[in-house]
Amino acid sequence: MARTVAERSDVLPLLAEVFREHGYEGASLSLISKATGLGKGSLYHFFPGGKEEMAVAVLAEIDGWFEANVFRPLRETNDPRAAVATMFATTAEYFRSGRRVCLVGALSLSDARDRFAGRLRDYFARWVEALTAALARAGHGPEAAGAIAEEAVGGIQGAVVLARALDRPDVFERILTGLRARCLGTA
Amino acid sequence: MARTVAERSDVLPLLAEVFREHGYEGASLSLISKATGLGKGSLYHFFPGGKEEMAVAVLAEIDGWFEANVFRPLRETNDPRAAVATMFATTAEYFRSGRRVCLVGALSLSDARDRFAGRLRDYFARWVEALTAALARAGHGPEAAGAIAEEAVGGIQGAVVLARALDRPDVFERILTGLRARCLGTA
DNA sequence: TATCATTCGTACTGATCGGTACAGAAAGGC
DNA sequence: GCCTTTCTGTACCGATCAGTACGAATGATA
Numbered sequence: 314m315a316r317t318v319a320e321r322s323d324v325l326p327l328l329a330e331v332f333r334e335h336g337y338e339g340a341s342l343s344l345i346s347k348a349t350g351l352g353k354g355s356l357y358h359f360f361p362g363g364k365e366e367m368a369v370a371v372l373a374e375i376d377g378w379f380e381a382n383v384f385r386p387l388r389e390t391n392d393p394r395a396a397v398a399t400m401f402a403t404t405a406e407y408f409r410s411g412r413r414v415c416l417v418g419a420l421s422l423s424d425a426r427d428r429f430a431g432r433l434r435d436y437f438a439r440w441v442e443a444l445t446a447a448l449a450r451a452g453h454g455p456e457a458a459g460a461i462a463e464e465a466v467g468g469i470q471g472a473v474v475l476a477r478a479l480d481r482p483d484v485f486e487r488i489l490t491g492l493r494a495r496c497l498g499t500a
Numbered sequence: 501m502a503r504t505v506a507e508r509s510d511v512l513p514l515l516a517e518v519f520r521e522h523g524y525e526g527a528s529l530s531l532i533s534k535a536t537g538l539g540k541g542s543l544y545h546f547f548p549g550g551k552e553e554m555a556v557a558v559l560a561e562i563d564g565w566f567e568a569n570v571f572r573p574l575r576e577t578n579d580p581r582a583a584v585a586t587m588f589a590t591t592a593e594y595f596r597s598g599r600r601v602c603l604v605g606a607l608s609l610s611d612a613r614d615r616f617a618g619r620l621r622d623y624f625a626r627w628v629e630a631l632t633a634a635l636a637r638a639g640h641g642p643e644a645a646g647a648i649a650e651e652a653v654g655g656i657q658g659a660v661v662l663a664r665a666l667d668r669p670d671v672f673e674r675i676l677t678g679l680r681a682r683c684l685g686t687a
Numbered sequence: 688t689a690t691c692a693t694t695c696g697t698a699c700t701g702a703t704c705g706g707t708a709c710a711g712a713a714a715g716g717c
Numbered sequence: 718g719c720c721t722t723t724c725t726g727t728a729c730c731g732a733t734c735a736g737t738a739c740g741a742a743t744g745a746t747a
Contacts (some may be wrong), residue, residue, distance in 0.1 A: 334611055335611045336523065336525065336610050336611060338523065338525050338526045339525045339610070339611050414609050417665070418609070418661045418665070419609040419610070421661050421664050421665035422601050422605070422606040422609060422660070422661060422664065423523050423526070423606070423610070424521055424522045424523060424526050426664065426665075430667070433665045434665055434666055434667060436665075437662055437665045437666055438666060441666075460674055460678055461678075463662065463671055463674060463675055464655065464675050464678050464679070466658075466662060467655060467658035467659045467661065467662040467663075467671075467675050468651065468654060468655050468658050469658065470657070470658035470661040470662060471653075471654035471655050471656065471657035471658025471659070471661070472654045472658070473609070474605045474608050474609060474654065474657040474658070474661070475624055475650065475653060475654040475657060476654075477608050477609065477613065478604070478605070478608035478613075478620045478621055478623075478624045479621055479624055479625060479628075480617070480621060484650055484654075487647055487650060488650055488651050488654050491647055491648075491651050492651070
C-alpha cells in the first residue's frame with residue numbers, strides 16, 4: 314500500500330483541527346480518516362488506544378507548544394512587561410482572533426472533561442502560574458497578580474466564546490486589548 | 501399507557517441539563533429518554549422535529565429566562581449600578597459558580613454552532629447591548645461602556661471555562677468580583 | 688533479487704445512533 | 718356507556734459508530 318506519512322507527529326496538527334472543529338465525541342473515525350488521509354489500519358497502528366490516545370497526543374502537543382511559546386517566556390524573560398505583551402500577541406495569532414477554538418477550553422466544557430481532567434487542569438494552572446509570576450515581577454502585588462492572571466486567562470477563553478458566537482473577530486481583539494492594558498496598567 | 505407529564509414545558513429543564521452535560525451531539529435520545537422518563541413516542545409527540553427541535557426549545561427557554569431576569573432589568577432599571585451588581589449575583593447563582601456550564605457558550609464552541617448560529621448570536625448580542633446601556637447610564641462614556649460590557653460578558657463565559665477546568669469555583673467567584681468592580685469602578 | 692518488518696486498505700463485528708410506525712392505554716366530551 | 722383525541726411503549730429501520738482482523742503492498746536491507 315502507498316505510504317502517506319512518515320511520522321506519527323505529522324498527523325497531530327490535522328488531528329487537532331478535527332477535534333477542534335467537531336469536539337471529542339463528534340470527531341468520528343471516518344472524519345479523522347478523511348482529514349488525515351489515513352485508513353483505520355494506519356490510525357490504529359499509530360494510536361493503538363484509538364480515539365482517546367489520539368486526543369491525549371493532541372493535548373500533549375498543544376501543551377508542549379504553549380509551554381515553549383507562552384508559559385516559559387513568561388517565566389524566564391528579563392522583561393516581564395514585554396513578555397506579557399508578547400503573550401497576548403501570540404495567543405491572538407494562535408486563536409486566529411477567535412475564529413479558532415481553544416481545544417482545551419472546549420473540552421473543559423464538554424462531557425469529555427472528566428476523561429482528560431488532569432491534563433486540562435494542568436494546562437490552565439500552569440498558564441495562570443506563569444502569568445502570575447510575570448505580573449508579580451512587573452510590579453503587581455502578590456495577591457493582585459494572581460487575580461489579574463486568572464482574569465486574563467479566563468478572559469481570553471471568554472473572548473473566544475464570545476467572538477465565535479457573535480462571529481465578530483474584532484470583539485476578540487478589543488477584549489484582548491483591554492486585558493493587556495489591565496495587565497500592563499498600574500505596575 | 502401511564503401518563504408521566506402534562507406539559508411539554510415540564511421536560512425543558514431536564515432536557516436542558518442533558519444538553520449542558522453532554523453537548524448537542526452527545527445528548528443521545530436514549531440519554532434524553534432516561535433523563536426525562538419519556539419514551540421515544542412521547543418525545544417525538546412533544547418535539548416532532550426531534551433533537552433539533554428539543555435544542556431549539558431549550559435555547560428559547562434559556563433565552564426567555566435571561567431576558568426576564570438579566571437583560572430587561574439592565575435595560576429598565578432606575579438604578580443602573582444596582583442592576584449591574586444584581587446581574588453578577590444572578591449569573592453567579594445561575595451558573596452555580598462555574599459548576600454549571602453555559603449551554604449557549606458551550607454550543608458556540610461546538611460543531612453545533614452553525615445549526616443554531618442565529619440564536620447564539622442573538623443571546624450574546626442582547627446581553628452585551630443591555631449591559632452597555634446600563635453602563636452608559638451609570639456614567640461610563642459611550643465607547644468605554646461597550647468595551648467593558650464585552651469584556652464582562654466574555655469574562656463570565658471564560659470564568660465558567662476556567663473554573664470548570666481547574667475544578668475551582670472560588671476562581672469563578674474571584675473573576676466575577678473583579679469584573680463587577682471594573683463595571684462599577686470609575687463611573 | 689530475496690527477505691522482512693512496517694505500513695496501510697478493506698471488510699467485518701456488535702453496538703448504538705436518530706427517526707418512524709403503530710398498537711394500545713388514559714383522559715375528556717357527550 | 719361509548720368514542721375521539723391525546724399520550725406512551727416497543728419494535729423496527731437504515732446508517733453510522735469504535736474497534737478488530739488480516740492480507741497485501743511497500744521500503745529498507747542485503
